[in-house]
Amino acid sequence: MSKVTVRIPTALRSFVGGADEVGLEAETVGRVISVLADRHRGLIERICDAEGRIRPFVNLFVDGKNIKTSGGLDTPLADGAVVSIVPAVAGGR
Amino acid sequence: MSEPSAKDRRLAELRARIPEIEPAEALKLQASGAALIDVREADEIAQGSPPGALRLGRGFLELRVEEAVPDKGRTVVVTCAGGVRSLFAAESLASLGYRDVRSIRGGFNKWKNGGLPIEVPRTLTAQERERYARHLLMPEVGEKGQLKLLDARVLLVGAGGLGSPVALYLAAAGVGTIGLIDFDVVDRSNLQRQIVHTDDRVGTPKVESARKALLGLNPAIKVVAHEVRLDSTNVESIFDGYHVVVDGSDNFATRYLVNDACVKLRIPNVHGSIFRFEGQVSVFWPAYAKRRGPCYRCVYPEPPPPELAPSCAEAGVLGVLPGVVGLLEAVETVKVILGIGDPLVGRLLHYDALPARISELTLDADPECRYCREGAVFPGYVDYDVFCSSAGQGP
DSSP states (O other): OOEEEEEOOGGGGGGGTTOSEEEEEOSBHHHHHHHHHHHSTTHHHHHBOTTSOBOTTEEEEETTEEGGGTTGGGOBOOTTOEEEEEEOOOOOO | OOOOOHHHHHHHHHHHHSOEEOHHHHHHHHHTTOEEEEOOOHHHHTTOBOTTOBOOOTTTHHHHHHHHOOOTTSOEEEEOSSSSHHHHHHHHHHHHTOSSEEEETTHHHHHHHTTOOOBOOOOOOHHHHHHTHHHHTSTTTHHHHHHHHHHOEEEEEOSSTTHHHHHHHHHHHTOSEEEEEOOOBOOGGGGGTOTTSOGGGTTSBHHHHHHHHHHHHOTTSEEEEEOSOOOTTTHHHHHTTOSEEEEOOSSHHHHHHHHHHHHHHTOOEEEEEEEBTEEEEEEEOTTOSSSOOOOHHHHOSSOOOGGGSOOGGGOOBOTTHHHHHHHHHHHHHHHHHHTOSOOOBTEEEEEETTTTEEEEEEOOOOTTOTTTSTTOOOOOOOOOOOOSSTTTTOO
């Protein structure tokens, strides 16, 4: 299993006890989602819809690359990979 | 007969070493690839100069010439007003290693009297030279770049947290026309971060308050106030004619209008957004000539419904954060206007203040995007529900 770091956006940190990063072991992005779903109640509903698809106002990046163009939820994770969850943010005032 | 003066002896020396040519020959040489350098002062050049001449100035000639003429083997023709200063300049260029340097006999006066083409270049006034001196010292900006800034028309969507620092710095930089869209009035709770406003202007419209601050900083610029709420009926007519739009709005409805109008009008959309301790910056500009980047909808096709967006009560922000994010937007704006560096097209900078971390994320254009894909027929503007904006209980 690859040890990976998941960066949690400010808006979702309340679901992970305030942490900005979560460490876990997973071989794919999809597995990251299911591990987070098991561990942190309410978090995954903000990221995925009922069918398990990434919501249109959220992007996931592996080492800075959007998973939309690198294999989606099947994107493989190397040891030390950084998975960033980046939701759309509207604020500006 | 008296002894020749030291000046005359020196000129005779120079004439012996530097080939002098007639203006007409200089024009021919220029047409076949020679560099023509006009070393006269700015006030002289303002009266006219040979078209296409490099106006490097005698004082800075040695410091600037290698940037302007990197090839030491290229023929260089130097001119001044009467053909004397150009001899000194030519000798100096030869000593820098330029192998074929010539001077125009009779200088620009003879050039002009001979009926050769001249142009009257647009130049900065003495006041502008003083104000923008630190820009003029950098070859990446220089007089040409400063004139681009003065000619630029930049529209700021929102005169709030992000809009404040952007507006102040763009005004300081000499962006000639700054448009401001905001329908709100200054509230005391804004002043924790919205530094373009002041305590004594609480209760006045933000666009008026900001105009006062910007003209106080730089009275020569033009500030255009649009005191309206942006919607599908007015967005295009307001945006049309601006060169860059800087998005500092505070709600998704406005952000999608900004994107869609910028895509349609091919205007670069300099995006910044903030939440608590976190900010995002990018440049959404599908029409960028050097790289095909995404529009905002390629990245976020639809806004979140209100129940999935952070609640209004959560939407606080560290007062300094919009300063950091807004100034990254201001830098991108200036780069886009000047055409220098690598803009954040296809890249998103993500700043998290608490761990003090900036991450760079790659954004790709969506080839199926309804708004910006090749040959797309514009699908129309959408008025999404506005929630959590300053009209209500928002940030």
